[in-house]
Amino acid sequence: xxxxxxxxxxxxxxxxxxxxxxxxxxxxxxxxxxxxxxxxxxxxxxxxxxxxxxxxxxxxxxxxxxxxxxxxxxxxxxxxxxxxxxxxxxxxxxxxxxxxxxxxxxxxxxxxxxxxxxxxxxxxxxxxxxxxxxxxxxxxxxxxxxxxxxxxxxxxxxxx
Amino acid sequence: xxxxxxxxxxxxxxxxxxxxxxxxxxxxxxxxxxxxxxxxxxxxxxxxxxxxxxxxxxxxxxxxxxxxxxxxxxxxxxxxxxxxxxxxxxxxxxxxxxxxxxxxxxxxxxxxxxxxxxxxxxxxxxxxxxxxxxxxxxxxxxxxxxxxxxxxxxxxxxxxxxxxxxxxxxxxxxxxxxxxxxxxxxxxxxxxxxxxxxxxxxxxxxxxxxxxxxxxxxxxxxxxxxxxxxxxxxxxxxxxxxxxxxxxxxxxxxxxxxxxxxxxxxxxxxxxxxxxxxxxxxxxxxxxxxxxxxxxxxxxxxxxxxxxxxxxxxxxxxxxxxxxxxxxxxxxxxxxxxxxxxxxxxxxxxxxxxxxxxxxxxxxxxxxxxxxxxxxxxxxxxxxxxxxxxxxxxxxxxxxxxxxxxxxxxxxxxxxxxxxxxxxxxxxxxxxxxxxxxxxxxxxxxxxxxxxxxxxxxxxxxxxxxxxxxxxxxxxxxxxxxxxxxxxxxxxxxxxxxxxxxxxxxxxxxxxxxxxxxxxxxxxxxxxxxxxxxxxxxxxxxxxxxxxxxxxxxxxxxxxxxxxxxxxxxxxxxxxxxxxxxxxxxxxxxxxxxxxxxxxxxxxxxxxxxxxxxxxxxxxxxxxxxxxxxxxxxxxxxxxxxxxxxxxxxxxxxxxxxx
Numbered sequence: 001x002x003x004x005x006x007x008x009x010x011x012x013x014x015x016x017x018x019x020x021x022x023x024x025x026x027x028x029x030x031x032x033x034x035x036x037x038x039x040x041x042x043x044x045x046x047x048x049x050x051x052x053x054x055x056x057x058x059x060x061x062x063x064x065x066x067x068x069x070x071x072x073x074x075x076x077x078x079x080x081x082x083x084x085x086x087x088x089x090x091x092x093x094x095x096x097x098x099x100x101x102x103x104x105x106x107x108x109x110x111x112x113x114x115x116x117x118x119x120x121x122x123x124x125x126x127x128x129x130x131x132x133x134x135x136x137x138x139x140x141x142x143x144x145x146x147x148x149x150x151x152x153x154x155x156x157x158x159x160x
Numbered sequence: 161x162x163x164x165x166x167x168x169x170x171x172x173x174x175x176x177x178x179x180x181x182x183x184x185x186x187x188x189x190x191x192x193x194x195x196x197x198x199x200x201x202x203x204x205x206x207x208x209x210x211x212x213x214x215x216x217x218x219x220x221x222x223x224x225x226x227x228x229x230x231x232x233x234x235x236x237x238x239x240x241x242x243x244x245x246x247x248x249x250x251x252x253x254x255x256x257x258x259x260x261x262x263x264x265x266x267x268x269x270x271x272x273x274x275x276x277x278x279x280x281x282x283x284x285x286x287x288x289x290x291x292x293x294x295x296x297x298x299x300x301x302x303x304x305x306x307x308x309x310x311x312x313x314x315x316x317x318x319x320x321x322x323x324x325x326x327x328x329x330x331x332x333x334x335x336x337x338x339x340x341x342x343x344x345x346x347x348x349x350x351x352x353x354x355x356x357x358x359x360x361x362x363x364x365x366x367x368x369x370x371x372x373x374x375x376x377x378x379x380x381x382x383x384x385x386x387x388x389x390x391x392x393x394x395x396x397x398x399x400x401x402x403x404x405x406x407x408x409x410x411x412x413x414x415x416x417x418x419x420x421x422x423x424x425x426x427x428x429x430x431x432x433x434x435x436x437x438x439x440x441x442x443x444x445x446x447x448x449x450x451x452x453x454x455x456x457x458x459x460x461x462x463x464x465x466x467x468x469x470x471x472x473x474x475x476x477x478x479x480x481x482x483x484x485x486x487x488x489x490x491x492x493x494x495x496x497x498x499x500x501x502x503x504x505x506x507x508x509x510x511x512x513x514x515x516x517x518x519x520x521x522x523x524x525x526x527x528x529x530x531x532x533x534x535x536x537x538x539x540x541x542x543x544x545x546x547x548x549x550x551x552x553x554x555x556x557x558x559x560x561x562x563x564x565x566x567x568x569x570x571x572x573x574x575x576x577x578x579x580x581x582x583x584x585x586x587x588x589x590x591x592x593x594x595x596x597x598x599x600x601x602x603x604x605x606x607x608x609x610x611x612x613x614x615x616x617x618x619x620x621x622x623x624x625x626x627x628x629x630x631x632x633x634x635x636x637x638x639x640x641x642x643x644x645x646x647x648x649x650x651x652x653x654x655x656x657x658x659x660x661x662x663x664x665x666x667x668x669x670x671x672x673x674x675x676x677x678x679x680x681x682x683x684x685x686x687x688x689x690x691x692x693x694x695x696x697x698x699x700x701x702x703x704x705x706x707x708x709x710x711x712x713x714x715x716x717x718x719x720x721x722x723x724x725x726x727x728x729x730x731x732x733x734x735x736x737x738x739x740x741x742x743x744x745x746x747x748x749x750x751x752x753x754x755x756x757x758x759x760x761x762x763x764x765x766x767x768x769x770x771x772x773x774x775x776x777x778x779x780x781x782x783x784x785x786x787x788x789x790x791x792x793x794x795x796x797x798x799x800x801x802x803x804x805x806x807x808x809x810x811x812x813x814x815x816x817x818x819x
Contacts, residue, residue, distance in 0.1 A: 009503040014515055021519035021556055025526050028551035029544075033531075036541035054543055069683045070761070070770045089681050090761035090770050093393075093733075093742040104543075133541070 034104060038134030039081035042111065049107050055083060056102040056131040064097060076101060076113075078134050087115040100131040163227055166215025167306035170256075173208040173263070174296040176201050180266070180289030184282035185354075195282035199270040202285050205292065206267035209260040213247075216256060216305050220247040226312035229253065229305045235318035235738050237709040245329035246319045251453060251469075252305035254332055258449070259295045261333070261340045265369075266292065269344065276365060283351035284344070291343055294476045302469050318738035321710065327387040335380030335407060339445035341373020342414055346442035349435045350484050353491040358431040363424035366438070368797055370421060374414050375793040381407050382786035393744035393759045395774045397673065397782050400549050405528040406448035409521050413441040416517040419510050427507055427572060432492045433514070439488065443481040444521070450474055451528070504577050506570040513567065516560040523552035561615055561667065564660055565622020568653075569629070583629050587621035594618075605675045612671030619664025623657040655796025659789045666785025672754075672778025685768040693775035695756055696720045697729075702760070702769060710734040712745075715760040715769065719749060731760040755779050 036054045037047060047053070055076060063075035072091060076083045085103055095101060095118060105115035180201035187194025216229075220243050225231045233250040234243055242249075248257045266288040273281045299305070322328075348366045352358045384407070389397045398404060417437040423430040450473040501507045527544045534540055565587060569580035594617030598610035630653065631645040678693045689698045700716040712734040719727045729747035736743070749756040754777045761770030 006501070006503060010508075010511070013503070013512065017512075017515045017519055021522055021552070024552045024555060025523050028548045029526070029530065032547040032551060033542045033544050036543065054541075066764050070681050070764075090759065090772050093744055133539075 036102075038078045038131070038137075039076060039083040039111065040078050041134070042083065042107065043081050047107060049109050051107050052105070053107060054102055054104045055085070055107075055113055056100065056134065057083070058131070058135075059095070059097050059099055059101050061097045076103070078131075081111065083111050083113050085113045085115050087118055089116075089118070091118055102131065162215050163219050163224065163306050163308070166212045166219075167304070169208045169215070170212040170296070170300065170306070173205050173212065173259075174293060174300060176205045176208060177289045177293040177296055180205060181286050181293050182289075184286030185290065188279070188282060192278075195278065198282040198285035198289070201289065202263070202266040202270040205289070206260075206263040209256075209263045213256055213260045216253055217244055217247045220244060220253075223316065225314070225316055226308055226310070227305075228307045228309040231309055231313055231316045233319050234316045235709065236315050237738070238319060238324070239708055241326075241329070242319060242324045246323075248332050249319050249323045249328075252299070252303045254336070255295065255299050255303050255453070256305050257333060258336050258340060259292060259299060261336050262288065262292050262295065262343060265341060265344050269369075273365075280348075280351055280355060280362075280365075283354050284347045287347035287350045288343065291347070291480065294479070298469075298472050298476065302472050318709075318736065321734065321736040321739065321741055321743045322391055325387060325391055327383050328391070331380055331383040331387060333380075334376050334383060338373050338375075338377020338380050338407075338414075339410060339448060341369065341376055342410060342417075342438075342442045342445050344369040344373065345417060345438040346480075346484065349438035350487060352435065353484075353487045356491055356494055358424065358435065358495055360425045360428050363421045363434070364801075367418070367421045367425065370414065370418050370438075371793050371797050374411070374418055375790045375797070377407070377411050377414060378786055378790050378793070381411060382783050382790075386783050389779070390746055390748060391743075393746050393772075395677075395679075395746070395757045395759075395772075395776060397779060400527070400544075400546050402528045402531075403452055405524050406451045409524050409528070410441055410444040410448055412517050412521040412524065413437060413444055416514045416521075417441050419513050419517075423507050423510050427501070429497075429501065429507060430511070431495050431497070432488075435488060435492065437514070439481065439484045443477065444525075446473070446477040446480065450477055502574045504570070505575045506567065506572050509563065509567045509570050509575075512563060513560065516556055520553055520556045520560070523556060524549070527552065558615070561619060561663065564619055564663065565625065568623075568626045568656055568660075584622055584625055586628075587618060587625045590621040591615070591618035602676065609671055609675035612675070613668055616664045616666075616668035616671065619667060620661045623660035623664065627653065627657050650801070651799040652796045652801070655792045655794075655799065658792030658795060660792075662785045662788030662790075662792055664785070665781050665788055669778045669781030669783075669785055672781065673776050676777040678775040679772070680774075681770065681772045683764050683768045684771050690771075690773070692756070692773045693754075694721055695775065697758070697773060699769075699771060700728075707734065709738065710736045710743075713760065715758075715771070717747070717758055719756060727756075729756070729758045731758050733760050733762075750780055752780055753778060 034052055034054050036056065037045070039055065039057055041047070042055070057076040057078040060075035060077050060082060063073075065073045067073060070089055072087050072089075074085055074087075074097075076085055085105075087103065087105075102119040103113065103115035104117040104119070105113055107113055180198055183194045183197035183201065187197075218224075219227050219230055220234055221240065223230065223234055223236045223243065225234075229250060229252050233253075234246050238246065246253075248254045266285055269276075269281065269284055269288070273284075276284070345366055348362065348369070352362055381404075384404070385397050388399065388404075389395065417434065420430050420434045420437055424434050450470065453469060453473060527548050531542050531544055534542055565584055566577075566580055569583055570577070591614045595610050595614035598613040602609060627646065627649065630649060631642040680690060680692045682690055684690065684699045686699055686701045689696060691697070696719075698718040698720070700718055702713050702715045704711065704713050706712075712732045714730050714732045717729040717731070718725065719729060727749045729749055731747035732745040734743045734745060735741070744759055747758045749758075754775055757774040757776055759772040761772060763769050
């Protein structure tokens, strides 16, 4: 092989692999990301049923109903709209009424949502940032303001 | 008093770091004596930071609540071990640990680097000193661990209960040792650019440090993954969480660096690429620190969320990476480049390795940062999860893994691919048997799973084929001769084989848990029996008890298999009153080729409890594989050619011994 051919092989292989990687990433990005909506967003933006998404807000007080087995139903609100969530499984440790929650699943008709994952968080003061943002956007934020000292907004939470 | 002393010593350490940085970097052109400041400065800095760190640990041990950090992160009722580990279970303390580890690596270069040329050593230590100074300023001005609280409260707020765990106590030190260890490769790269010289001896010095950092990082990531598996109660071992990705990216690129440095050492080629990798690996370590520490990501690692800190870390990142890349742009074109090489040679194989590892890093990078970028641009919130990585990371990594066994079989310069393939015949046969066995064994798993198992077997068998070939086993040598040859093989050959085999073991574990997990979630009243896989589990009862700093409900589950009692599992649900926080303690029964994993959920209100049980096939192999990889790295590290004074001796050693 001549020097030129060797260089061409080398460059060709490199470009091939990089092109493959970029192609895969773009393809995966077009189809495999999940958007977050608050209940008010769902109403405003008229999101199609059957879309896979994450939703979040506060769990409405006294809304948790346990059904047969591990079936659970609860309502999530951002104080302008309320969404009814059904879930079959074990809820995370810190799932509580009046607390922030994020769930992933599929939107059904009439503001119903069937969740397959309810995300865990690991601190009693923790508010998922998406939820906090959504509440701030529609003016229903009741927590500490942005100027709150960081000792109180101790954010500790992990999405498994 | 001791806290004040720790604080004072920390300020002193900053002064010493500045001397260590500017003495060699600015002073050396004027007077060589400035360069000689670096070694003592590195030693003194190590001593000062150790003292400072011990002062902080002491404050945690005696629960000195007049320190605001102790108040915020400790509690008098906590077991002593978690008081101690709590010292780095928070932002400030962990950043102090970071600077201590940085100083430890600096001191190690000062101590073991006797055989380095004086100029290079001084410059490496100078760059290390500069990084140290930057982080010490960050620590002192934005995250001082020694701030007092007046009046001191009677008790503290406690440590997040899920962090009160042995695996997690040692996860940060190892992870940091990995991140920070790559700073040495970075410092060597910058020093080489300053000197305008990269030669095989340079690569020989860089490799052991990179390898040591890589071993620590591997262990750190494995510990974190193991912790997530048993502590979060979801039974998964990797979630593609941005925080995990933050540690995976430097690992992937560090692995590439480890391999490209071989080419520089053996063939004097790929110099510029290796310098670039060294810079980017450390950059990704800093990005990891930034992501985790700035609070842009939500995770258990985001302690106090303070945007100012994120900005400072970003500033440090931009300064060092930007500076290094500028230097690279100016100096790299002047580096002498060796000729190209044949497309079929070990060099070329290592380039393919590097390309694929880099591509994999890019995929993870995009998946991790795209949501952040999108949020910053138009405020839409998205999450990128496992499906994205299954489509990008996995297809990039599979060809890489398939090619791994070929690498060590190929010769330098021009390889005999046909010969290498023939030598791998036995390995191919063994992995075909693995494929058939997995195919017969599986009932209704995905069709790809047996191929995954075969890939793991291929990696393991391929790794040892190389050893077998080199000792001429079954090729005219008696077993005794082969054994004798095996003993004389360089340790690095064994290390390579072990590390590659470890990857194979891990692949088998990953395929096992991903494909054949059995999950049962049910609401059960005590006395009920249910089946998971081949296990019959009886839910006996739930009783409450009081732990040292928590209350717990403990379920009792009798496990039977084939009518024989094999274990009683006791998963718990705990509440830590200090933080009013519940945690789940899963109960795990392992038979090494599978785990039985039982979690106690909430009471349903009608006397029943939700119970979640998994059979996780082969999952322990994920971490066993990681440990084997680390052992391989350590064996390689103990190779005679890497010891003190080695570069001189090794140049006389037999050439062409692959590492």
